[in-house]
Each structure stands twice: as C-alpha cells, then as structure tokens.
Amino acid sequence: MTGAVAGRPIVIGSGIAGLLTALCIAPAPVLLITQEGLGGQSSSALAQGGLAAAMGDDDTPALHRADTLSAGAGLCDPVAAGLVADAAPAGIAMLSRFGVVFDRGTGDALTLGLEAAHSRRRIVHAAGDGTGHEIVRALTEAVRATPSIMVLEHTSAEQLLLRDGAICGVLASGRAGRFVLPGRSAVVATGGVGGLFEDTTNPVECWGRGLALAARAGAVLADMEFIQFHPTALASENRPMRLVREAVRGEGAVLIDETGHRFTEALPGAELAPRDRVSRAVARHLAEGHSVFLDVRERPGPAFPEMFPAIAGFCRAAGIDPVRDPIPVRPAAHYHMGGIAVDEQGRSSVQGLWACGEAACTGLHGANRLASNSLIEAAVMARAVAESIGAQPAQPLVSPEGIEPQRRADPAAIRPIVSRGLGLIRDRDTLSHAISLLSGLAAGDDAALVGLMMAVAAHDREESRGAHCRRDFPQTNKHATRTMMTRSEVFLRARELGSEMGALARSA
Numbered sequence: 326m327t328g329a330v331a332g333r334p335i336v337i338g339s340g341i342a343g344l345l346t347a348l349c350i351a352p353a354p355v356l357l358i359t360q361e362g363l364g365g366q367s368s369s370a371l372a373q374g375g376l377a378a379a380m381g382d383d384d385t386p387a388l389h390r391a392d393t394l395s396a397g398a399g400l401c402d403p404v405a406a407g408l409v410a411d412a413a414p415a416g417i418a419m420l421s422r423f424g425v426v427f428d429r430g431t432g433d434a435l436t437l438g439l440e441a442a443h444s445r446r447r448i449v450h451a452a453g454d455g456t457g458h459e460i461v462r463a464l465t466e467a468v469r470a471t472p473s474i475m476v477l478e479h480t481s482a483e484q485l486l487l488r489d490g491a492i493c494g495v496l497a498s499g500r501a502g503r504f505v506l507p508g509r510s511a512v513v514a515t516g517g518v519g520g521l522f523e524d525t526t527n528p529v530e531c532w533g534r535g536l537a538l539a540a541r542a543g544a545v546l547a548d549m550e551f552i553q554f555h556p557t558a559l560a561s562e563n564r565p566m567r568l569v570r571e572a573v574r575g576e577g578a579v580l581i582d583e584t585g586h587r588f589t590e591a592l593p594g595a596e597l598a599p600r601d602r603v604s605r606a607v608a609r610h611l612a613e614g615h616s617v618f619l620d621v622r623e624r625p626g627p628a629f630p631e632m633f634p635a636i637a638g639f640c641r642a643a644g645i646d647p648v649r650d651p652i653p654v655r656p657a658a659h660y661h662m663g664g665i666a667v668d669e670q671g672r673s674s675v676q677g678l679w680a681c682g683e684a685a686c687t688g689l690h691g692a693n694r695l696a697s698n699s700l701i702e703a704a705v706m707a708r709a710v711a712e713s714i715g716a717q718p719a720q721p722l723v724s725p726e727g728i729e730p731q732r733r734a735d736p737a738a739i740r741p742i743v744s745r746g747l748g749l750i751r752d753r754d755t756l757s758h759a760i761s762l763l764s765g766l767a768a769g770d771d772a773a774l775v776g777l778m779m780a781v782a783a784h785d786r787e788e789s790r791g792a793h794c795r796r797d798f799p800q801t802n803k804h805a806t807r808t809m810m811t812r813s814e815v816f817l818r819a820r821e822l823g824s825e826m827g828a829l830a831r832s833a
C-alpha cells in the first residue's frame with residue numbers, strides 16, 4: 326500500500342453516512358472503501374419519503390424532539406434526540422451545499438411534507454419520492470470531485486485491526502485479494518441488517534457486516550432487538566421488496582383480504598395506525614391463512630398512477646394494474662434501530678472506531694423510529710464524526726496484533742432462522758430455537774453472529790415495547806432500560822440459555 330493511502334481515516338460504506346462523512350472530513354485526506362461501485366446497492370438510494378427537519382414557520386426543534394421521543398416508546402436517548410432535532414436544519418443546508426436539489430415551492434421555500442406521527446409538516450424531499458436517489462447522486466458526484474477523498478470500490482472490510490485495544494487498520498478484500506489498510510481511525514457506515522431477513526426492503530447485501538466487525542473488535546452494541554417492519558411491501562419474489570408508501574394509505578387506500586374484508590378497520594386509526602401496529606395486524610391476518618392486499622381502486626382511484634408514478638410503475642412491472650387489481654402486500658424488515666453504540670460524536674467504545682448512519686446506535690430512535698429520522702440522523706452525525714476525527718492528535722502507524730483467517734459470512738443460510746425467530750411477533754420458544762441454531766454458527770460466521778446478538782437481546786427483553794412485540798410478554802415493563810452488549814457477553818448468555826434449555830429438556 327502506498328504512503329499516500331496509509332494513515333488516512335478509513336470510511337467503510339457509500340450510503341449517505343459514508344459519503345457524507347468522507348465529504349465532511351475533506352479537505353483532510355480520507356479513504357472511502359465500499360463493497361459495490363459508488364452509487365451501487367444501498368438503502369440510502371432507495372429512500373423515498375425524505376428527511377425530517379423543523380424548517381416550517383409553525384415548527385421548532387423542540388417539537389421535532391418531542392415527536393421523536395413519543396415514537397421511541399420510552400427508550401430514546403433524549404440528549405441524542407435534542408442534538409439531531411437541533412442540528413437537522415443545518416444538515417439540510419449542508420446537503421444542499423453538496424449539491425442535493427430538494428423540492429421547493431414558491432419563493433424558493435422548501436416544500437415540506439407531512440408523515441405519520443409528525444405533529445408538523447417537516448419532511449424535506451427531493452424529486453418527489455426519489456429523495457434517496459437524488460442524495461446518492463449528488464454526494465457521489467461531490468465525492469468524485471474531491472481530490473482529497475481516495476475511493477476504493479468493490480472492496481469489502483473484513484476485519485477491524487487492533488493494537489492494544491485501539492484501531493490500527495482495516496483488513497479489506499477486493500478483486501486483488503486481501504490487503505491491510507493501515508490507519509488509526511475507522512468509521513463503520515455499512516447500513517442496516519435487513520438483508521438478514523427473507524422479506525426486506527433493504528438491499529440483500531446490507532445484512533450488518535459492519536456490526537459483526539465492530540463486535541469482533543470488542544465494541545458495545547445497543548438495542549439490537551429493535552427492528553422496524555414496514556406493513557406494505559409489494560409481495561413478490563423480487564429483493565429488495567418494493568415499498569408501497571404510507572402516503573398511499575394517507576390518500577385513502579385500504580387494506581383488504583381475499584374476501585374484500587377490511588380487517589384493520591377496528592384498529593384505532595385503521596390503516597393509518599402506527600406502522601408497527603398495522604404491520605402486526607397484517608402479519609396476524611397472513612398467519613391465519615389469508616392473503617392481504619392494498620386496494621387503491623376507489624381511493625385514490627384512477628388518479629393513482631399520476632399521483633404515485635414510481636409505485637404504479639413497479640406494480641405494472643410485476644403484472645399488477647393497481648387501478649383494476651388490489652396490490653398484494655406483506656410486511657418486510659425495513660429499519661434497524663439498534664447498532665454500534667456511539668456517543669454524541671459518533672465514537673464507539675473502541676478507541677479509533679466511529680460509526681455513522683444505520684450501523685450506529687445513537688439512541689435517537691429508541692424502540693421505534695419516527696419516519697424520516699434516519700437520513701437526517703446520518704447527515705447530522707456525519708459532520709459530528711468528521712469533527713471528532715479531525716480533533717484527534719496524530720498517532721504513529723503500528724502493525725496489527727493478529728489477522729484472522731478468512732471468515733464465513735453466509736446470510737442466505739441465516740435468513741430463514743432470523744426470519745422465523747425475530748419476526749414481528751416473538752416468543753421465548755421461537756427465540757430460544759433461533760439462539761440454539763445461531764450459537765453453533767456464530768463463532769465462525771459473521772451473519773450468524775449478527776443474528777445471535779439480535780436474538781439474545783430479543784429473548785432477554787421480556788416485554789412488548791415499540792417495534793418489539795412478545796406474545797408471551799404483551800405488557801410494557803416501566804423499569805426496562807436500553808440493551809447494551811458485547812460479543813463475549815452474548816456468547817456467555819447464549820451458553821447460559823443453552824444450559825437452561827438443556828436442563829429443561831432433560832427435566833421434561
């Protein structure tokens with residue numbers, strides 16, 4: 326590796342979090358590595374709705390913070406929520422400076438959308454429902470135009486290298502094989518864990534590799550059990566599953582089954598009840614053997630293709646004419662509230678390791694994410710991470726203590742286990758079964774390790790809260806706190822649970 330590369334901060338991932346962190350570190354030298362080409366598979370590029378920021382005359386960061394805390398079902402970190410809400414307008418301004426063209430109305434004012442559980446219009450968007458695509462386009466162009474950002478495409482991070490408990494480089498693999506990138510700071514920006522579920526709106530390549538890397542380096546992970554499911558993904562074999570946005574239900578579309586029965590009518594708020602409740606109602610109805618459809622034929626009616634051209638387009642590509650036929654839907658894993666525990670500067674518990682975006686857990690989302698809070702969190706935290714890295718004193722490069730042999734990572738084998746054990750409605754039996762299967766694999770397989778961390782956290786949260794619903798513990802425990810865990814604690818707990826299960830089986 327040339328001297329020009331060695332020693333730069335290493336940013337892993339090229340969604341909004343990775344691209345923007347690299348841009349904020351510049352003009353200082355920085356290295357960005359990403360497993361795809363720039364602009365390739367990421368959840369960022371798929372985002373439709375937008376970014377939440379208190380920009381309207383009737384809005385304040387305090388109201389945005391209050392809505393965030395209310396969605397998070399008592400487990401948000403109020404400091405993180407205040408920090409992100411306060412900095413959100415500046416985050417939008419920064420994205421504009423980097424070339425993102427947001428939708429604007431008269432007098433150049435930003436057009437602000439309204440989404441469920443927001444008390445004000447505060448959703449900033451671009452290209453209608455093409456916000457993510459526009460963000461990735463603009464930031465990718467900006468990265469390519471910044472000489473101090475060196476980009477290694479088609480390069481995966483495989484191990485975070487340590488010396489005396491601190492980061493000293495990243496082991497990467499690319500078309501030329503495995504190689505060491507020396508550096509004293511690394512940023513994990515590898516996105517969420519949706520790719521570990523059979524039904525997901527995330528790219529299947531985004532299954533949480535960065536969380537496994539951080540866990541193996543000794544980092545603390547937080548709130549791993551909280552997965553947000555989206556109730557209305559188009560039921561088809563395509564992955565990622567396409568999202569039929571809440572806005573369609575906002576325009577009057579209803580959920581029906583094969584008999585035409587509107588089975589969510591009794592829920593408070595019906596189809597517009599909170600996302601987790603609608604998802605669970607759909608999952609229950611499917612589990613009872615029904616089919617579920619979103620019916621747009623009456624409302625929005627014939628105007629649907631004009632109002633939602635992208636959704637109408639992918640429905641037609643799947644052979645469904647939404648004006649004439651109900652759209653088959655089912656819930657899909659959509660967003661991970663948990664991740665690598667970080668402080669308000671994006672620092673993990675490992676010296677020299679930062680995390681940003683969906684891979685990180687600032688505590689902003691608590692047990693349930695407020696819609697459109699993730700892109701803005703990534704934008705706000707990218708700047709915080711860059712400032713924190715910039716404030717570090719220079720440190721000499723050192724060689725790593727150990728390089729592990731190439732590890733397995735077989736998300737395809739783990740998907741059925743995670744999908745069954747960690748679905749929308751969980752219980753001790755299904756979680757214990759998942760833990761017993763995953764603990765045999767997790768020492769050697771990164772995908773199994775991520776699944777095991779989620780399953781142990783979900784097993785030990787004996788309550789229902791936000792996105793975490795336990796059939797056997799339907800109540801919320803008012804004394805429950807956030808989950809914090811390291812890899813060794815997870816293995817220890819899985820062993821304890823294994824012995825308990827063995828004892829139970831012997832006594833049965």
Ligand SMILES: Cc1cc2nc3c(=O)[nH]c(=O)nc-3n(C[C@H](O)[C@H](O)[C@H](O)COP(=O)(O)OP(=O)(O)OC[C@H]3O[C@@H](n4cnc5c(N)ncnc54)[C@H](O)[C@@H]3O)c2cc1C
Pocket residue numbers: 337338339340341342343358359360361365366367368369370371372373374375376377456457480481482483514515516517526527528530531534535568659660681682683684696697698699700701703
């Ligand atoms: C369909 C959909 C719609 C959404 N709509 C919205 C919305 O309207 N508003 C909102 O706020 N949020 C939305 N979200 C959530 C939001 O898009 C994500 O939380 C956010 O984009 C995550 O950004 P990220 O940069 O952390 O991760 P990603 O954008 O997923 O990027 C991760 C990057 O890491 C790379 N990577 C992964 N592992 C490795 C490795 N080992 N080595 C190197 N590179 C690696 C990937 O290739 C990718 O480039 C939506 C999500 C989806 C799926």
